[in-house]
Amino acid sequence: MERDKQQKISRGTFLVAAPQLKDPNFRQTVVLICEHGNGGSLGLVINRRTDQHIAEILPQAAGLHEKAGFVYVGGPVQKDNLLVLHRMGREVPESRPIFDGVCLGGDLVALEEAFIQGEEDGLVRVYMGYAGWAPGQLQFELATGSWLVLPADMKMVFARDPLPIWPTILRAQGGAFTLYATMPPDPALN
Numbered sequence: 001m002e003r004d005k006q007q008k009i010s011r012g013t014f015l016v017a018a019p020q021l022k023d024p025n026f027r028q029t030v031v032l033i034c035e036h037g038n039g040g041s042l043g044l045v046i047n048r049r050t051d052q053h054i055a056e057i058l059p060q061a062a063g064l065h066e067k068a069g070f071v072y073v074g075g076p077v078q079k080d081n082l083l084v085l086h087r088m089g090r091e092v093p094e095s096r097p098i099f100d101g102v103c104l105g106g107d108l109v110a111l112e113e114a115f116i117q118g119e120e121d122g123l124v125r126v127y128m129g130y131a132g133w134a135p136g137q138l139q140f141e142l143a144t145g146s147w148l149v150l151p152a153d154m155k156m157v158f159a160r161d162p163l164p165i166w167p168t169i170l171r172a173q174g175g176a177f178t179l180y181a182t183m184p185p186d187p188a189l190n
Helices: 062-068 108-116 137-143 165-173 176-180
Strands: 013-017 030-037 040-045 049-053 070-073 077-087 096-099 102-104 123-133 147-151
Touching (some): 040 137, 062 108, 147 165, 165 176
Parallel strands (some): 070 123
Antiparallel strands (some): 030 040, 040 123
């Protein structure tokens, strides 16, 4: 993807880790930008699922247990903080729209009630922590070629299997990215 054709960062875009990004917190990740402005940026890594079920982390939120499934690592900042990303057929009070009906946060009780009352089409992901950038930090990382900026894709955000997301996006970019898409998560395995 040519740099001058890159999309501008905004809420609802993906940051896709460039193949040369070696930071273990972000190597081969796809980050959904949830906030971006003069105060910095906040995003959620969408392709790192943990082996912990939501029932272990939030036993009191029984309405989410079946729909949410496993918890995801949202990023290296405030790992003890839980964030809920969802797409519902109805409005969830206090939630923040991100893109295409996908929202962040909101009233947890209202979200649970929606699932209990049969919100069959509703989608939800729970994240521990988030990715954060101070003002100017993300622009610097973009200038060094650490990230590709692409429009977010709702199907990828809520993909059943998050592991193939990064290589799938790279393959779609064509050229040398197709080769990089075959890289193992640990470069020592290459």
